[in-house]
Amino acid sequence: MDQHWTIQRVPAADGAEIVLHSTGAGPGLVVVHGGGVTIEMYRRTARRLADRFTVHLYNRRGRADAAARAEPYDGEQDIDDLAALLAHTGAGNVIGHSGGGFIALRAAARRLPIARLALYDAAVQVDGIGSYRWLPAARQAADAGDIARAMAIVGAGVHTESASSRLPLALRIAMCKLFLRTPIGRTMGELLPTTLDETALIHRFDGPPGQWAGVQAEVLLASGADGPPYWPPTNEALAAVMPHARTLVVPRANHDALNRAPKHLIDALAEFFLSPVSSEPTHP
Numbered sequence: 001m002d003q004h005w006t007i008q009r010v011p012a013a014d015g016a017e018i019v020l021h022s023t024g025a026g027p028g029l030v031v032v033h034g035g036g037v038t039i040e041m042y043r044r045t046a047r048r049l050a051d052r053f054t055v056h057l058y059n060r061r062g063r064a065d066a067a068a069r070a071e072p073y074d075g076e077q078d079i080d081d082l083a084a085l086l087a088h089t090g091a092g093n094v095i096g097h098s099g100g101g102f103i104a105l106r107a108a109a110r111r112l113p114i115a116r117l118a119l120y121d122a123a124v125q126v127d128g129i130g131s132y133r134w135l136p137a138a139r140q141a142a143d144a145g146d147i148a149r150a151m152a153i154v155g156a157g158v159h160t161e162s163a164s165s166r167l168p169l170a171l172r173i174a175m176c177k178l179f180l181r182t183p184i185g186r187t188m189g190e191l192l193p194t195t196l197d198e199t200a201l202i203h204r205f206d207g208p209p210g211q212w213a214g215v216q217a218e219v220l221l222a223s224g225a226d227g228p229p230y231w232p233p234t235n236e237a238l239a240a241v242m243p244h245a246r247t248l249v250v251p252r253a254n255h256d257a258l259n260r261a262p263k264h265l266i267d268a269l270a271e272f273f274l275s276p277v278s279s280e281p282t283h284p
Helices: 039-049 076-089 099-109 135-143 147-158 169-179 183-204 231-241 263-274
Strands: 006-011 017-024 028-032 054-058 093-097 116-120 218-224 245-250
Touching (some): 017 076, 028 076, 039 263, 054 076, 093 099, 099 183, 116 263, 147 169, 147 183, 245 263
Parallel strands (some): 218 245
């Protein structure tokens, strides 16, 4: 049976509309999607949580049915949009994935009314863990219109655990050209300049974990056991400074596990969000 979705148009702080896709019943849960993709990658996750939560998906600016993104990109609009959605839905639960995890963490640091925050492979750089040395080369290729080359550079830089990251660049470019012929590949290719802007912002926030110590929400810092090796130590560093945080390494999971929504990950997220909040977040 098809999942029932409701569509709402929520006013943003700048007068634009945020298109909210919601399904399920129960406590509200807002998903902040990763870079390079749209909410279509998260509908399976929403369906598998919908028996316990009202799950809210929305495309971040510059994607699909979302309004245009302000330039130059500084992430502030993303935080404002999340604030508008939390106010509209009354949800206190947030999931952030990859680049969306960075946005969600910044929002929690601003003391938005987030009671529980689950981050999966959040793209947060701490003390240089996880190198971004590949970013200038990827930007140069993208600016030159060579999206396959840029995508090959990004893929090897992000997915250091993958055997394909150690293949010769020419072979990786050929693989990316094939990938760009697929629907998800075309989407990721079209959004690659946006993704690189977000990556540059994440890199500018590199620094000691103490900059995130003010996050008062209950935080689950999750990563995949089969994913890039830099996320577990990053999460441990963050958990050491946040007053209500813990880490979780998910077995048999890599970076896209949140999209694939295996039962053991969905159950772990549900358990986290349904557990009692030990401390109410403080707000300005």
